Structures are given as C-alpha cells and as structure tokens.
Amino acid sequence: MPAMKTLFCLTFQVTLLTTLLPVSAQPGPPYNDAVAARFPAPAQRYETPGLQPGRSTFTSNDELAAFVAALARTPGVRRLAPGLSQRGTPIEALHFSRGPGRPVVLLVGQQHGDEPAGSEALLVVARELAGGSLAPLLDRIDVLVLPRANPDGAEFGQRVSVNGNDINRDHLLLRTPEAAAQAALVREFAPQLVVDAHEHTVVGRYLEKFGAIQRYDMLLQYAMTANLPPALTQASETMFFVPLRQALDRERLSHEWYYTNPTTPGDLRLSMGGVQPDTARNVQGLKNAVSVLLESRGVGIGRLHAGRRVHSHVVAVRSLLQSAADNAVALLALRQTLAQQVGAAACEGQVTVLATQTPLQRELLMLDPETGADKAVAVQWNSSLALRPLVMRPRPCGYWLAADAADPVARLRALGVAVQQLPAALDLRAETWRETARGEAERGDVRGRIADSQTIVQVTVATEATTLAAPAGSFYIGLDQPLANLVVAALEPDTQNSYFANRLLPSLRSAARVLQRPDFSAGATRLTRPEASPERRE
Numbered sequence: 001m002p003a004m005k006t007l008f009c010l011t012f013q014v015t016l017l018t019t020l021l022p023v024s025a026q027p028g029p030p031y032n033d034a035v036a037a038r039f040p041a042p043a044q045r046y047e048t049p050g051l052q053p054g055r056s057t058f059t060s061n062d063e064l065a066a067f068v069a070a071l072a073r074t075p076g077v078r079r080l081a082p083g084l085s086q087r088g089t090p091i092e093a094l095h096f097s098r099g100p101g102r103p104v105v106l107l108v109g110q111q112h113g114d115e116p117a118g119s120e121a122l123l124v125v126a127r128e129l130a131g132g133s134l135a136p137l138l139d140r141i142d143v144l145v146l147p148r149a150n151p152d153g154a155e156f157g158q159r160v161s162v163n164g165n166d167i168n169r170d171h172l173l174l175r176t177p178e179a180a181a182q183a184a185l186v187r188e189f190a191p192q193l194v195v196d197a198h199e200h201t202v203v204g205r206y207l208e209k210f211g212a213i214q215r216y217d218m219l220l221q222y223a224m225t226a227n228l229p230p231a232l233t234q235a236s237e238t239m240f241f242v243p244l245r246q247a248l249d250r251e252r253l254s255h256e257w258y259y260t261n262p263t264t265p266g267d268l269r270l271s272m273g274g275v276q277p278d279t280a281r282n283v284q285g286l287k288n289a290v291s292v293l294l295e296s297r298g299v300g301i302g303r304l305h306a307g308r309r310v311h312s313h314v315v316a317v318r319s320l321l322q323s324a325a326d327n328a329v330a331l332l333a334l335r336q337t338l339a340q341q342v343g344a345a346a347c348e349g350q351v352t353v354l355a356t357q358t359p360l361q362r363e364l365l366m367l368d369p370e371t372g373a374d375k376a377v378a379v380q381w382n383s384s385l386a387l388r389p390l391v392m393r394p395r396p397c398g399y400w401l402a403a404d405a406a407d408p409v410a411r412l413r414a415l416g417v418a419v420q421q422l423p424a425a426l427d428l429r430a431e432t433w434r435e436t437a438r439g440e441a442e443r444g445d446v447r448g449r450i451a452d453s454q455t456i457v458q459v460t461v462a463t464e465a466t467t468l469a470a471p472a473g474s475f476y477i478g479l480d481q482p483l484a485n486l487v488v489a490a491l492e493p494d495t496q497n498s499y500f501a502n503r504l505l506p507s508l509r510s511a512a513r514v515l516q517r518p519d520f521s522a523g524a525t526r527l528t529r530p531e532a533s534p535e536r537r538e
Contacts, residue, residue, distance in 0.1 A: 030203045030301045031213055034372035039217070039297075042251070042311040048123045050116065051306065058116040058303075059123065061089055061151045067123055068092045068147070074130040076138070082146070083181030086162045089151040091181045095189075096129045097142040103331040105324050106144045106191035107317060108182065108280065111168045111198065113153020113160070117296050117306065118197025121313030122147040125321075134318065140325040144189055150178055159451070166451040168196075169276075169443070171283035172490060172497050173504070174411050182280065186287065187416045192331040193240070193324050194284040194291045197313050199298030205261055209268055212366030212375050217312045218248060219258035219295040221273045223285025224384040226352035227485040229338050236290045239330070240323045244292075247319035253312050256364075258295055259381075263448040270364065271382035271446035275355055277489035278445075278497045286486040287416065288338040290331075292320060339482035346397050346479035347517065353391040353492045357382035357446075382446065391494065393463065396513040398478040399491045400428055400470055405510045408499045409475055412490060417483050420476045420520070428476075429516040430468040433461040433493055433508045443496050456501040461494050461508070468512055476518060 029036070049067060050059035059067070071094060072079035080093040107125065109118035126145045128134040137143075148154055152162040160166050161176050170179040186194070202214045222236035248255045258273045273279070273293060277286055284291035294316050296309040324331060360381045368375040401409060409419055441458040443450040470476070477487055491511055493500035505511055 030304065031369060032372070035213055035367055035369065036304070036372075038215075038367065038372050039305045039308050041305070041307045044311055044314075045307065046120070046124045046310055046314065048120050050120050051310065056303070058154075058306075059120060061148070061155055064119070064123070064148055064151075065090065065092055068094055068126075071126055071130045077130055080144075080185070082184045083177050085150070085152045085178055086176065087152045089155075091146070091149065091151060091178065093144060093146040093185060094126055095142070095144055096138055098138050102140060102142045103193070103324060103328050103335075104142045104144065104189045104191040105193045105195070105321060106185060106189070107146065107195045107197070108149050109147045109197045110154055111149045111178075111196065111280065112166075113150045113156065113158050114299060115159075115199035116154065117199050117298050117309035118294065118313050119148045119154070120306075121197060121310045121317060124310065124314050125317050134321060137321055137325040140328040141321065142189075143321065144185060144191065146182065146185065149182060164451055168198075168280055169278045169445065169450045169452070171280050172278050172415075172486075173499075173502055174414055180414060183414050183416075186284065186289075187414070190335075190416075191284075191289055192335050193320065194280065194289050195317060195320055196280045196291070196293050197317070198293065198295045199309065200258070200260065200295040201299040202297045202301050204300050205263065206366065207369060208265070209261065210366060210377050210379075211369065212377055213369050214297050215254060215365050215367045215374065216256045217253040217297060217308065218255045218316060219293075220244065220255055220316075221258035221281065221293045221384070223282050223291040224273065224387070225275045225277050225282035225285060225489075226355040226387060226389070227488060228285050229288070229341055231334065231341070232285060232288060232290065232338060235330075235334055236292070239327045240290060240292060240320055243323050244316060244319045247315055248312075251311070251315050253315060258293055259364075260447055262446070269380045269382060271357060272384040274445045275357055275384050275387055276445060276497055277486070283415075283486065286483070286489060288335060288342065288482055342482055342484050343480045345395060346484060347395065347515075349395055350392045351395040351485075351488050352387075352389045353393055353488070354495050355387040355389050357384050358386045358388055359383075393492070393513075394515075395488075396431070396479060396515055397517050398476055398480070398514045399487060400430060400468060400512045400514050401475040401477065401491075402506075402510040403471070403473040403475075404506050405475065408490070408504050411499070411504065412477065412487065415483065415486060417477060417487055418481050420478070422470055422472055422474050422476060424472050426470045426518055428468040428470050428512070428514050428518055430466055431463040431513040431515060432466055432468070433511075433513075434464050435508060436460045436462055441496070454502070456496055457503060458496070458501065459494050459508075463513065465515075466512075468514075476514065478517075480517075
C-alpha cells in the first residue's frame with residue numbers, strides 16, 4: 001500500500017507539472033491553428049491573480065485567500081469559513097447581503113481541481129458584486145460565492161480530492177469535508193439558486209473515439225433526477241435557461257446540453273449529465289433549489305484560451321444572477337410552493353426509487369481536427385431530459401431508523417433533514433426490506449467508475465408488511481417535510497447511492513418504511529436541524 005500511495009502522488013505531481021506549464025512549454029499544442037482560430041480571445045480582459053500577463057499558473061490558494069480577504073473589507077461583504085479541506089486548507093467563501101428577506105444565490109467553483117476557469121470567473125464576479133456592475137443586483141438578491149470548493153485538488157492539478165474521492169459525487173453521502181462544507185452553507189443559507197462551475201474535456205477521448213474535437217464554449221444542464229417537482233424543472237428552463245442561452249448567443253459563445261463519454265476505450269455512447277442523486281446539481285435540486293451546471297471547454301488544454309473560458313463563465317453567471325434578481329419574488333414563492341407540495345405528497349402515490357436515462361440517436365457538431373470546420377457526428381445519446389423509471393414503490397409516510405443508525409441520522413441532519421427521536425416505544429405500521437440477492441460492485445456514473453476507495457453492497461429486495469415495535473431512542477423521519485425526496489434517495493436500499501449500499505446503515509433491519517403516520521401524542525422530541533457552523537471569519 002505505501003508503494004501504491006507513492007506512485008499515486010508521483011502521478012499527480014507529473015499531472016500538475018504538465019497542467020501548469022505554459023502551453024508553449026508543453027510537449028505540443030493540443031490542436032492546430034485552424035482549430036484554435038475557432039476560439040478567439042474576447043475583447044473583455046479580466047484581472048485576477050491567475051490571469052495576469054505572463055502567468056503560467058492559475059490563482060494559487062494563498063492568492064485566492066488574499067483576494068477574498070481584500071473583498072471582505074467592503075461594507076455588506078462577509079468572509080465565511082464553512083470548512084477545511086482534507087489537508088487543512090480553509091475553504092473560502094464570501095456572503096454579499098444588504099439585509100434579510102431576499103432570495104439567496106450560491107455560486108460554486110472548482111469542485112474538480114483541474115477545472116480552474118470557473119474559479120477565476122467567480123473571483124471576477126465577486127469583485128463586480130463588491131462594487132462593480134453587479135452590485136445593484138444586491139438590492140434584490142443575496143449572493144454566496146465559494147470560488148474554490150477543492151483547494152487541494154487545485155494545488156495538485158487533479159480532478160479529485162487529496163484522498164482520491166470525487167467531491168462532486170459526494171453530496172448525498174458527505175464523506176469528504178469539502179462536500180460537507182458545501183452542505184453547511186446550503187443548510188445555513190437555503191439558496192434558491194445554486195450554480196456549479198466546471199470545465200469539460202476538449203480533446204482526449206473525443207479525438208480518440210470520434211476523430212473530432214469538442215466545439216462548444218459552454219455545456220449546460222440543470223437538475224435532472226428522479227422525484228423532482230415538475231414546477232422546479234419548468235422554472236429552471238423558463239426563468240433561467242432561456243435568458244442564459246440568449247446571453248451566450250449575444251456574445252457568440254456556442255453552447256449545448258452538457259454531455260460526456262465513458263472513459264472505457266471503444267465505448268461510443270455520449271450521455272448527458274447523470275441522473276443519480278449524488279452530484280451537487282441533483283442533490284440541490286432535491287433540496288428544491290434551481291440548480292445549474294456550467295461547463296466551459298478546458299480540461300486537458302492547460303492555459304489555452306483561458307480568457308475565453310473565463311469569459312464564458314462570467315457571461316453565464318451574470319445572466320443567472322440577473323434572472324434571479326428579475327424573478328426574486330417568484331423565486332421566494334417557488335421555494336414555499338415546492339416545500340408544501342413535496343411535504344403534502346407523504347403517504348400518497350408512487351415514488352421512483354431508481355431511474356435511468358433514455359437512449360436516443362442524434363447528430364452532434366464537433367470540430368474536424370485538420371480543418372477546424374464543423375463536423376457532424378451521429379452518436380448514441382443518453383438523454384436526461386426524460387427518465388425511465390426502473391424501480392417504483394408506494395410513497396411511504398416516512399422511515400424508521402434504529403438507534404444504531406446514528407451515523408445516517410447525523411448525515412441526514414447535515415443535509416438539513418428534520419428527524420424525530422422516540423422518547424418511548426411506539427408501534428408502527430411498516431414495511432421492511434427482505435434481501436433477495438446480494439453482490440458487490442463499484443459506484444459508477446456516465447463516465448465510468450466513480451473515484452472512491454470503497455465498493456458498495458448491491459442488493460435486490462422485496463418488501464414485507466409488518467407491525468414494527470419501535471423502541472425508545474430510535475428515530476422517525478417523516479416525508480411530510482420539504483426534503484422528503486432527498487430522504488428517499490438516501491434510505492431506499494437498492495440503489496448505488498443509498499446509505500445501506502455504502503455501508504453507512506448497519507443492516508437492512510436498521511430501517512423500515514412507515515406506512516401510517518405515527519401517533520406522537522406521547523410527545524416525541526424533534527431533533528432540529530443543526531446550528532450553522534460557528535467557525536466563520538469576518
């Protein structure tokens with residue numbers, strides 16, 4: 001194992017050196033001048049530490065901290081410390097507010113450390129909020145800016161966290177402190193809009209598999225997972241995506257739905273962003289927030305087109321902030337409506353436990369690597385716009401958890417879920433899960449295996465009706481609450497992201513589906529949501 005860790009670190013160091021070298025000093029440009037000409041530098045120039053002339057590296061963690069500290073001296077701006085990275089680096093955030101009662105927007109950058117353009121762009125946006133062109137929007141909205149969610153990954157030039165986990169597949173399990181820091185911000189400020197800034201691969205697998213290069217300046221997607229309220233999807237499209245596409249068009253920045261392809265050689269499928277409830281995009285959607293993914297073209301090309309990549313993000317974020325301000329009253333009303341609708345659905349109808357994308361055929365534009373001209377490619381396309389349910393069950397009234405499930409309870413509370421603890425024994429009309437098959441597997445997404453050190457327990461189950469004698473000290477999680485659909489994602493056992501599959505729940509006997517609202521006349525104690533972390537810097 002020590003030898004493997006040494007090799008792992010050396011690999012990251014080589015990746016870092018390759019990524020941080022100026023394009024001219026790397027082994028060779030990723031494509032020829034004809035392709036590069038398709039992406040001229042914008043007229044707009046941005047000033048961040050990492051975009052200074054002559055730089056061969058992007059903004060360092062120390063430079064970012066100094067930048068944030070300087071902006072925090074502006075009236076109405078607070079510096080927050082929602083957590084530390086695995087190596088102990090503070091995760092920096094800024095809160096822009098002119099008073100209570102406004103909808104909150106959360107902007108997150110660089111969850112993947114080798115995707116720096118979003119971080120640079122959010123520094124630009126933060127400066128404009130502090131006293132530039134975006135400052136007037138603060139009369140109608142509050143804004144949280146978390147420019148670098150993965151400071152360790154940024155330092156080493158790697159996608160994942162320092163222990164090899166993909167932070168953007170950890171927003172339900174909360175195994176990494178980086179994902180827990182984002183959850184703390186969301187729990188404290190309850191944003192109505194969350195924007196997650198990334199970059200996508202440009203050459204690599206696309207050149208190998210399709211003989212083509214990525215064409216689009218920006219790939220886009222909002223939350224698409226099972227059990228999302230239809231009103232949330234409609235608001236995502238009409239309030240935000242229609243003006244977002246128009247803003248990109250005005251700047252002549254090309255765009256398309258987000259898509260990626262498997263890391264497996266020879267697999268020619270292209271898939272929109274996954275529908276699993278593990279990414280920030282989908283988990284925030286299950287928290288009833290409009291949740292937007294922005295991906296500029298940048299992975300694997302070093303600093304090439306850095307100005308254009310940052311510009312793409314700045315244009316997109318400006319549009320989303322403007323839309324949030326223009327729809328401030330409607331956003332506040334939407335959150336209230338969604339909370340009521342989701343809570344009212346307890347005990348009624350069906351809930352989707354597992355869903356998958358819909359396979360289609362479509363034509364996609366890429367670039368010819370020789371001429372730089374558009375190249376139409378016929379592809380197998382897995383669409384997230386329409387989901388195919390694979391497993392459905394009657395929606396329970398709630399879930400029971402045994403006293404030995406303290407860890408899952410703590411994680412649910414960290415996500416903002418309300419939990420009740422039973423002060424006395426109580427009989428519950430319930431369903432338990434009976435295991436019918438078991439195996440081990442790796443968590444996966446549309447790219448392939450998710451970077452994670454653990455395998456999952458893969459089970460198929462049948463449900464059995466029972467009268468459950470719930471002892472004092474055990475827990476009840478009602479689905480008559482706004483985050484009910486997030487609870488379903490965590491506790492139905494036969495999915496790859498469930499707490500049981502990931503060994504957070506001790507056994508199937510430690511949980512049950514509750515089919516009738518319990519009688520709490522004896523007075524169960526409600527466990528309120530945890531207080532926001534006091535560890536915060538002004």
